[in-house]
Amino acid sequence: MKFEPSYLKLLKTGEIEERLNKLYKILEKCELCPRKCHVNRLKNEKGICKASLKLKVSSFFPHFGEEDVLVGTNGSGTIFLSNCNLRCVYCQNFEISHLGEGEERTEEEVAEMMLDLQGRGCHNINLVTPTHYAPQLVKAIKIAAENGLKLPIVWNCGGYENVEVIKLLDGIVDIYMPDIKYGDNEAAKKYSFPPVLDYWDRCREAIKEMHRQVGDLKIEKGLAFRGLLIRHLVLPNDIAKTENVLNFIAKEISPNSYVNVMSQYFPYGEVILKPKKYLELNRRITSEEYKKAIEIAVRLGLTRGIEEKQLKRII
Numbered sequence: 001m002k003f004e005p006s007y008l009k010l011l012k013t014g015e016i017e018e019r020l021n022k023l024y025k026i027l028e029k030c031e032l033c034p035r036k037c038h039v040n041r042l043k044n045e046k047g048i049c050k051a052s053l054k055l056k057v058s059s060f061f062p063h064f065g066e067e068d069v070l071v072g073t074n075g076s077g078t079i080f081l082s083n084c085n086l087r088c089v090y091c092q093n094f095e096i097s098h099l100g101e102g103e104e105r106t107e108e109e110v111a112e113m114m115l116d117l118q119g120r121g122c123h124n125i126n127l128v129t130p131t132h133y134a135p136q137l138v139k140a141i142k143i144a145a146e147n148g149l150k151l152p153i154v155w156n157c158g159g160y161e162n163v164e165v166i167k168l169l170d171g172i173v174d175i176y177m178p179d180i181k182y183g184d185n186e187a188a189k190k191y192s193f194p195p196v197l198d199y200w201d202r203c204r205e206a207i208k209e210m211h212r213q214v215g216d217l218k219i220e221k222g223l224a225f226r227g228l229l230i231r232h233l234v235l236p237n238d239i240a241k242t243e244n245v246l247n248f249i250a251k252e253i254s255p256n257s258y259v260n261v262m263s264q265y266f267p268y269g270e271v272i273l274k275p276k277k278y279l280e281l282n283r284r285i286t287s288e289e290y291k292k293a294i295e296i297a298v299r300l301g302l303t304r305g306i307e308e309k310q311l312k313r314i315i
């Protein structure tokens, strides 16, 4: 099968320009995410995510630590964006998301990064924490596509998304890779700063729209080229409400969903700066906690993203 990324069609019809206009317009009174800060980012005002008009990039490189279906033989072409709209207190990339480490880059420079990653044989362009830079990134994709980019775009986001913005990405993103961090609204009230009141509501809405656009993950010769890939990080003391998350995926999205149930949580960021305040998060998960999460996934039939070695842990 000859893969053609969806954004090339929008480029040919000129529709990508219309989407760009709509996306940049949102920056004027920013509602790129459900925080809806209403700051004028076109004038470089900053909201909760602390992003201005200019793209800020922490690093870019062929990444070999992502899911096998993205990594292939030459790596996933990963671009880490600075800042974040969710600002979880335990963020495993605290320096990038909270402290905003990185350098300002133009859309043209980010387009060059995409082409460079393609030239190095990467199998996709993996945009990490892209939500608060959606217009600028779509512009970079357009410039790169005009100059020969033909890799699938992976939208690697935190799941706290404005569904109206996700609709504007229809036909531009090939693979949505959202986290579903929690299966209720309570956790993000405690563990996002400032508190997020409606994580679970907005997340479910956004995931449904993502699945409507791209469907279940499609894989050919071991490589994903289109669809939805969901990540869920198991947290200590069932803070993430894993069963709710997996139930939602199996029953309201698709039992054929590709779900990566992750075990690598470690205390970081504010959790180690204020250990007494976040006592319940101040440890790794136990093997029992992880086993339970995998058992739930298996019971619900969500086995597509579970590797052999994980399955062995429940036998």
Ligand code: SF4
Binding pocket: 030, 031, 032, 033, 034, 035, 036, 037, 038, 039, 046, 047, 048, 049, 050, 051, 085, 131, 132
């Ligand atoms: S993207 Fe940033 S500025 Fe815009 S609404 Fe979200 S947090 Fe606020």
